[in-house]
Amino acid sequence: xETQNHIVLIANRGEIAVRIARACHALGVGVACVYTxxxxxxxxVRVAQxxxxxxxxxxxxxxxxxxxxxxxxxxxxxxxxxxxxxxxDFRFARRVTTRDRKMIFIGPSWRVIRDLGDKINTKRLARxxxxxxxxxxxxxxxxxxxxxxxxxxxxxxxxxxxxxxPLVLVKASAGGGGMGIEEVYDIDQFRSVYRRVRNYxxxxxxxxxxxxxxxxxxxxxxxVQIICDRTGKNPVHFGTRNCSIQSVGLQKRIEVxxxxxxxxxxxxxxxxxxxxxxxEHSLALARxxxxxxxxxxxxxxxxxxxxxxxxxxTRIQVENGVSARISRLxxxxxxxxxxxxxxxxxxxxxxxxxxxxxxxxxGIEYRIIAEDPSHRFTPWVGRIERFSWKEEPWLSVYTHVxxxxxxxxxxxxxxxxxxxxxxxxxxxxxxxATQRGKAFLDSLVLEGSNRDGESLKSNVAFLRxxxxxLLRF
Amino acid sequence: MLDISTLxxxxxxxxxxxxxxxxPHTGIVTxxxxxxxxxxxxxxxRWKEIPGTRIATLTRxxxxxxxxxxxKGELREISSEFEGQFVEAGTQLAVLRHFLSRDxxxxxxxxxxxxxxxxxxxxxxxxxxxxDTKVKxxxxxxxxxxxxxxxxxxxxxxxETPVYYTGPGGIIYAVYFKHNENVDAGRPLIGVCSKEQxxxxxxxxxxxxxxxxxVF
Numbered sequence: 001x002e003t004q005n006h007i008v009l010i011a012n013r014g015e016i017a018v019r020i021a022r023a024c025h026a027l028g029v030g031v032a033c034v035y036t037x038x039x040x041x042x043x044x045v046r047v048a049q050x051x052x053x054x055x056x057x058x059x060x061x062x063x064x065x066x067x068x069x070x071x072x073x074x075x076x077x078x079x080x081x082x083x084x085x086x087x088x089d090f091r092f093a094r095r096v097t098t099r100d101r102k103m104i105f106i107g108p109s110w111r112v113i114r115d116l117g118d119k120i121n122t123k124r125l126a127r128x129x130x131x132x133x134x135x136x137x138x139x140x141x142x143x144x145x146x147x148x149x150x151x152x153x154x155x156x157x158x159x160x161x162x163x164x165x166p167l168v169l170v171k172a173s174a175g176g177g178g179m180g181i182e183e184v185y186d187i188d189q190f191r192s193v194y195r196r197v198r199n200y201x202x203x204x205x206x207x208x209x210x211x212x213x214x215x216x217x218x219x220x221x222x223x224v225q226i227i228c229d230r231t232g233k234n235p236v237h238f239g240t241r242n243c244s245i246q247s248v249g250l251q252k253r254i255e256v257x258x259x260x261x262x263x264x265x266x267x268x269x270x271x272x273x274x275x276x277x278x279x280e281h282s283l284a285l286a287r288x289x290x291x292x293x294x295x296x297x298x299x300x301x302x303x304x305x306x307x308x309x310x311x312x313x314t315r316i317q318v319e320n321g322v323s324a325r326i327s328r329l330x331x332x333x334x335x336x337x338x339x340x341x342x343x344x345x346x347x348x349x350x351x352x353x354x355x356x357x358x359x360x361x362x363g364i365e366y367r368i369i370a371e372d373p374s375h376r377f378t379p380w381v382g383r384i385e386r387f388s389w390k391e392e393p394w395l396s397v398y399t400h401v402x403x404x405x406x407x408x409x410x411x412x413x414x415x416x417x418x419x420x421x422x423x424x425x426x427x428x429x430x431x432x433a434t435q436r437g438k439a440f441l442d443s444l445v446l447e448g449s450n451r452d453g454e455s456l457k458s459n460v461a462f463l464r465x466x467x468x469x470l471l472r473f
Numbered sequence: 474m475l476d477i478s479t480l481x482x483x484x485x486x487x488x489x490x491x492x493x494x495x496x497p498h499t500g501i502v503t504x505x506x507x508x509x510x511x512x513x514x515x516x517x518x519r520w521k522e523i524p525g526t527r528i529a530t531l532t533r534x535x536x537x538x539x540x541x542x543x544x545k546g547e548l549r550e551i552s553s554e555f556e557g558q559f560v561e562a563g564t565q566l567a568v569l570r571h572f573l574s575r576d577x578x579x580x581x582x583x584x585x586x587x588x589x590x591x592x593x594x595x596x597x598x599x600x601x602x603x604x605d606t607k608v609k610x611x612x613x614x615x616x617x618x619x620x621x622x623x624x625x626x627x628x629x630x631x632x633e634t635p636v637y638y639t640g641p642g643g644i645i646y647a648v649y650f651k652h653n654e655n656v657d658a659g660r661p662l663i664g665v666c667s668k669e670q671x672x673x674x675x676x677x678x679x680x681x682x683x684x685x686x687x688v689f
Contacts, residue, residue, distance in 0.1 A: 037563055059498040059562035066562070069499050069533040073559050179631055199602055200633065379630040381594070414595040415655070417630050451658075 004028040006346055008106065009071045010048075012082030013061060014400040015422060016318075017044035020080050023339040025051045029346075032074035034058045034067065038413040043400035061085050064092050071103060078104035078346060087315035090114035106345035108293040108314045112232075115289055116312040119211065120173060126309050129288055131281045134216065134300065134308045140173035140209025144194060150212040151190050158214060167215035170194055172201035178250035180204060183215055216300055216308070220244045221252075222259040222275075224282040224297040225323040227340055229350040232290030236354050237279045238323045238337065245466045247377040253459060254466055255319040255365040257326045261430045261471050269305025278307050285312070294320070294341045316341055318367070321398065321424050325363035330356045362433040364425050364470065366441070366463045370418035370448075373462040379418045380457040382450025384410045387420070390443040394436055398422045409448075420446070420458070430471060437467050475586050477677050481684065484578055491549065494540065494567040496560045500533035502540075504553055504566075513569065515544035528567050531560070546571035575685045582677050583647060587664030588640045592656040596629035598636070599652070613645040618665055625662065643667035646674065 007030035010017045017033060021044065024031045031053035035045050040057075048055055056070045062085060071079055079086075079096050086092040087107060094110035096103050107113065116122050120140060123133045136154060141147045151168045158166035165185075170193055172180030180200050184193050194210065202208040221243045228235035240259030243252045259278075260271040282297035296313040320337040327335040329352060344350055370380040387403040387410075389395075399421035403410045412418050425440055427433030441464045448456035496502065505527045507513070513526035525541035528551075532538070550568040560566075573581075592598065600608055601623055607616055618624060618638045625636040647664035650656045666674050 056499060057561040057563055063498060065534045065536065066498050073499070195602075203599065203628070378634075379632065414629060 006030065006077045006104075007032060007075055008078045008080050008342065009067065009074055009076035009103075010034070010044075010080050010082065011061065011067045011086055012080070012084070013039055013042060013044055013416065014419065015044075015398050016082040016316075018047045018400050019338050019398055020082060020342070021047050021051055021053060023336060023342055024080075026336075027339055027342060029342065032056065032070065032076055034061065034070055036060060036415070038415050041402060041410060042413075043402045043405055046402060046405065047400075064095065068095070068099070072101060076103060078106055080106040080342065080345075081315070083315050083318060088113055088117045088313070090117055104346060106293070106342055107316075108291060108295060109230075112289055112291055112293075113314045116291075116295070116314050119171075119311045122309075122312050125288065126281075126285055129284060131285055132306070132308050134213050134310060136169075136213030137211050140207075141212060142209055144191060147194050147210060147212055148190050151184065151194075152187060154212065154214050155187050165217075167217065169211075169213045169215045170197045171211040171213065172197055172205055172207075173209040173211045174201060174205035174207040178246070178252075181250060216302055218303050219300040220259075221246070222278060222299045222301055222307075223255075223317070223319070224279050224299070225294070225317075225320065225337070226282055226286050226291060226297060227294045227337065227344065227350070228286060228291050229344040230292045230347055231349070232292040233287070234350055234353070235283050235286040235291055236350065236352065236357060237283060238327050238335070238357060239359050240275050240279065241319055241323055242471055243319065245470070247371070247373070247459070247462075251377070252319065253367050253369075254463060254470065255322050256430075256433075256470050257322045257363045258359065259471075261362065264430050265471060267305070268303065271305070274301065274305050274307060281307075281309065285309075293345055294337060318422065319365050321396065321422060322363040322365035325396070325424050325426050326359050326361055328358045328360055331358065333360075361426055361428045362430045364427075364433050364437045364467075366423045366425075366437065367419060367459075368421040368423060368444070368446070368463070369459050370412055370420055370456060371459050372457040373459050377459070380450070381412050381414050381418065382448055382454070382456060384412065384420070384446070384448040384456065386445050386447040388445045389423075389440060392425075392436070392440070394426045395440055396424045398424075434467050434470060438464060441467070475673055475677070477582065477680055480582055480585060481578075481680070484573065484581060489546070489570050489572045492543065492546070492569045492571050493565055494528055494543070494569060496531060496562055496564040496566055497538070497540070498531065498533060498562045499560065500531035500538065502529050502531055502555050502558060502560050502564075502566065504529045504551060504556055507548055507551060509548050509550060511548050513542040513546060513548060515542050515546075515571075540566060542569060544569070544571045572687070574687055575681055578685050579678055579681045580647070582681065583664055583674065584661065586670060586674050586677055587646050587666055588643070588670075589661035590624075590638060590640055590663050590665060591659050592627075592650075592662050593636065593658065594627065594629060595655055595657045596627045597653060597655055598650045598662055599626045599628065600624065601626060601635070608645075608648070613648045613663070616645045618642060618645060618663075640665060641667045643670070 009032045033048035058066045081087040090110045090113035093105040096105040155166045168184040198208045223241045225238040242256045242259040245254035262271040296317045298310040324335040324337045371377045384403045425436045515525040517523045529540045546569045619642040624638040627634045643665045646666040649661045
């Protein structure tokens with residue numbers, strides 16, 4: 001197999017690094033891993049060692065020179081960025097593929113990342129081929145007066161449309177993952193919100209440009225999972241997901257595949273036609289740009305069933321596993337989108353068409369996070385002492401927390417998000433998946449404390465409570 | 474009441490600190506022609522524009538990065554066994570014995586004299602925009618703080634939370650955090666000097682300036 005002479009450097013950490021290492025191992029591809037001093041105890045270091053990969057301590061996951069130098073030292077032929085860090089950095093992807101010692105960037109080609117990674121350009125591209133997008137600015141705004149003018153015109157537009165309480169969103173144009181987004185309830189407060197987001201954007205992303213958009217309320221957040229090989233001509237979708245259960249700051253907490261369930265829920269609109277429409281629009285945009293790896297098209301769908309494309313995430317998403325769980329390839333289960341990504345990333349042809357992909361049942365993914373839902377989901381930092389659950393054939397849990405692997409205590413590093421695990425349950429329908437999801441959450445043992453003696457706080461109760469309102473508006 | 478004499482005697486009994494110089498990032502290391510016992514200089518010049526003595530060079534992506542002595546002192550150890558090898562970030566390259574300067578002694582003593590406002594959590598800290606501008610333009614001592622005022626932004630795990638000052642009112646005499654660097658919980662962020670403390674602080678500075686003799 002073409003993939004077997006490769007060594008992939010995993011430029012990431014945590015759960016995704018564990019999954020990439022395992023996928024590479026299954027494909028017969030060598031791995032090299034990086035870790036920082038704070039992450040020395042992380043499960044991804046342990047798994048890389050177990051799988052015979054080489055390990056390098058680096059100063060930061062954000063340092064491109066560091067990653068390149070380690071890749072050279074390890075003899076890597078490819079770099080997998082995972083999600084976050086360099087995953088959507090077209091300059092990094094370009095550097096990997098054009099430097100003297102060229103390597104493969106396991107992700108879309110840098111031109112595609114550049115074109116679709118920019119929310120504003122994506123909006124323009126989408127509008128040019130008739131894909132519906134959220135009303136609002138289609139370029140970053142740096143001037144306060146101009147920003148206020150756009151916001152006021154969006155207010156007026158919503159009033160004309162009959163929206164009783166118009167709302168405007170101010171977004172850091174270079175942001176992502178729900179960071180740097182605030183709502184404006186009162187147009188007279190616009191300037192203070194604008195200044196706050198602008199300052200935040202400058203601190204976090206070194207770019208103070210903002211986008212002003214209409215805030216659509218009561219929507220569902222849907223995603224379409226796409227994959228294509230290096231030809232960029234044969235994109236295939238792996239269905240839709242619904243990511244509407246979020247914490248404050250628009251951080252996803254539960255994802256469900258498929259995006260709607262017309263077989264058990266009555267919608268006020270034709271849900272099946274809507275899912276078909278957003279997958280077709282997504283595939284059309286993928287073809288238009290010659291998309292050549294995995295990616296996610298993010299949509300919002302109003303209560304009336306109107307879809308708007310929000311953005312395209314040119315990377316493997318956290319929630320890829322829930323789409324894989326309900327997918328069947330030529331009738332076979334056990335689809336692994338990370339393996340698929342590595343395979344096509346290394347140059348293999350996709351090897352199947354849309355007709356070979358089918359779907360069965362409902363999958364639910366729970367993000368288990370050390371945080372305090374009663375205090376705006378504030379991250380909790382401390383030591384995990386017990387972390388276990390009851391194994392089931394319908395359950396997959398992905399984690400980098402060593403406590404779950406060996407029982408050893410683990411101190412959550414403050415440098416990163418306190419994400420502990422992803423749990424994916426499957427059921428033949430929504431009701432069975434929900435029931436199994438709750439059974440899993442009930443069986444979960446997660447204990448620990450911090451240096452002040454405070455017990456571990458997690459979002460498990462929040463996940464359980466929200467399990468009853470999946471896929472509903 | 475602060476006993477400046479006792480504190481000064483304690484510092485005089487051990488007037489140095491050992492500094493471990495580590496590889497700031499990965500790369501191939503080549504050492505300069507130095508040996509244990511050699512004296513080295515830290516950054517000097519009005520703007521600290523003159524680099525310290527080069528201890529080693531780390532080459533990464535064809536970019537040689539000098540690793541310089543951060544402060545003046547005497548080399549105690551050099552890890553010459555790594556010469557010409559690829560080293561990971563954090564690898565120990567040298568150990569330096571640094572003899573405390575007057576300003577450093579003042580800084581140590583000030584931490585006893587000032588009201589220290591500690592970091593509530595391990596996080597990155599920034600002044601709120603209005604205060605940040607004032608500090609940049611006129612220096613930290615131009616800022617007066619009062620109990621309950623919104624002073625800092627704590628940035629951790631993608632979240633930003635306002636931090637309100639607690640403690641006696643006064644001017645910010647010293648800032649102990651740096652832009653984009655994590656501060657451990659309990660470490661001081663700022664040192665505040667109240668009106669009543671000002672004579673003590675002035676006496677402290679004066680005494681160190683007259684009594685402390687720098688080694689070299």
